[in-house]
Amino acid sequence: xxxxxxxxxxxxxxxxSFSLPNLTLPSHEEAAIRQQMQxxxxxxxxxxxxxxxxxxxxxxxxxxxxxxxxxxxxxSTQLFAWLRQHTQHPVVKGTxxxxxxxxxxxxxxxxxxxxxxxxxxxxxxxxxxxLMLAAARxxxxxxxxxxxxxxxxxxxxxxxxxxxxxxxxxxxxxxVKDLHRLAEVRLPVRVILCGSPWDTTQAFQPDFxxxxxxxxxxxxxxxxxFNPTRLSHRDWVKVGPRxxxxxxxxxxxxxxxxxxxxxRFLGLFWL
Numbered sequence: 001x002x003x004x005x006x007x008x009x010x011x012x013x014x015x016x017s018f019s020l021p022n023l024t025l026p027s028h029e030e031a032a033i034r035q036q037m038q039x040x041x042x043x044x045x046x047x048x049x050x051x052x053x054x055x056x057x058x059x060x061x062x063x064x065x066x067x068x069x070x071x072x073x074x075x076s077t078q079l080f081a082w083l084r085q086h087t088q089h090p091v092v093k094g095t096x097x098x099x100x101x102x103x104x105x106x107x108x109x110x111x112x113x114x115x116x117x118x119x120x121x122x123x124x125x126x127x128x129x130x131l132m133l134a135a136a137r138x139x140x141x142x143x144x145x146x147x148x149x150x151x152x153x154x155x156x157x158x159x160x161x162x163x164x165x166x167x168x169x170x171x172x173x174x175x176v177k178d179l180h181r182l183a184e185v186r187l188p189v190r191v192i193l194c195g196s197p198w199d200t201t202q203a204f205q206p207d208f209x210x211x212x213x214x215x216x217x218x219x220x221x222x223x224x225x226f227n228p229t230r231l232s233h234r235d236w237v238k239v240g241p242r243x244x245x246x247x248x249x250x251x252x253x254x255x256x257x258x259x260x261x262x263x264r265f266l267g268l269f270w271l
Contacts, residue, residue: 029073030136036077037125037132040084048169049078051192051220056082056091059190061164063156064095067147067171067194068118068135075169075194076132080125094121094160097132098152099139100177108148108177115148119159146177149211153185165190168211172197172239176207182214189217196240203237203244203253236262 036042042049056062066076076097083092097118100108108115118135122128153166165188172193191208204219212219213228220226224237235246237253243262244253256262 029071030133033073033077033132033136034129036074037080037129040081040125042074042078042081045074045195045222046078047194047222048075048192049082050222051225052079052082052167055190055220055225056086059091059165059167061093061162062091062167062190063093063160063163063165064167064169065149065152065156066095066097066169067149067152067174068097068099068132069139069147069171069174072169072171072194073132073136075192077125079169080123080128083123084125092123093163094119094156095128096120096152096156096159097135098148098155099135100147101138108151115151117152117155117159119155145173146175147171148178149176149207150178150181150185153187153189154181157185157187163187166215166217167192168208169194170205170208171195172204172208175205176211179207179210182211185211185215187215189215190220191217192220193239200240200242201255203239203242203255206252209252 064076064079066072066079068076079095098115099118100115116138118131118138120128120131122131149168149170153168156166157163166185167190169192172195189211191212193204193208197203197205208219209228211217216229218225218227221237221239226235226237231246231248233246233248236256237244238261241259243256243258245256245262246252247254
């Protein structure tokens with residue numbers, strides 16, 4: 001079976017049972033996906049796991065919208081490591097993987113075909129694994145930096161009409177190519193920022209700040225959760241080894257000289 005040649009727009013295993021095909025894995029990434037989903041071990045960066053653990057109770061009827069391009073798969077497998085530990089938790093209603101490619105692996109463009117989406121209501125890693133592998137194969141030809149995050153959010157709304165929150169597993173080093181469609185997203189988007197941006201003078205891609213702001217959602221890193229509409233100069237966020245403070249006049253976070261948690265002294269200085 002060559003999943004890249006399936007001439008269908010998407011796969012939906014919400015009402016089906018899948019067994020893992022006996023396939024020769026074409027890449028070490030697929031072998032890693034299999035190992036991580038089966039064992040629950042996902043490496044050193046636990047951003048998605050820790051954000052979901054901190055906030056799951058505050059996000060009823062959530063749908064996980066996962067960027068599965070390039071090396072983003074560990075951030076999705078760790079979500080299922082959390083679900084493995086909370087099999088009865090009702091908060092997550094489904095998952096949608098997106099790959100910024102059509103059914104033949106061609107990258108999406110504004111004038112081209114829609115990207116291929118992989119959706120499921122399954123919660124157990126064993127049942128989700130075949131779908132995740134199919135999505136990983138579909139994205140092998142992806143080369144562009146910007147991704148089709150908004151198209152995926154819109155599709156998640158359509159697939160899961162009962163959803164109240166969309167949890168976007170976003171690549172912090174990639175821009176969003178279809179931000180012009182953001183008005184079509186009706187639900188709060190909880191953006192989990194995975195990794196560091198290429199430009200380390202900023203904490204995250206501005207596109208994700210705009211998504212969270214305009215949808216009345218929130219932004220989340222490994223250690224921090226914040227509402228972008230309720231920020232002041234007292235707010236800090238850590239991304240990778242760096243600390244960033246919110247510059248109210250510039251309306252964005254800017255990099256600081258600190259390499260440890262800054263503390264306020266006499267209400268006047270940061271130390």
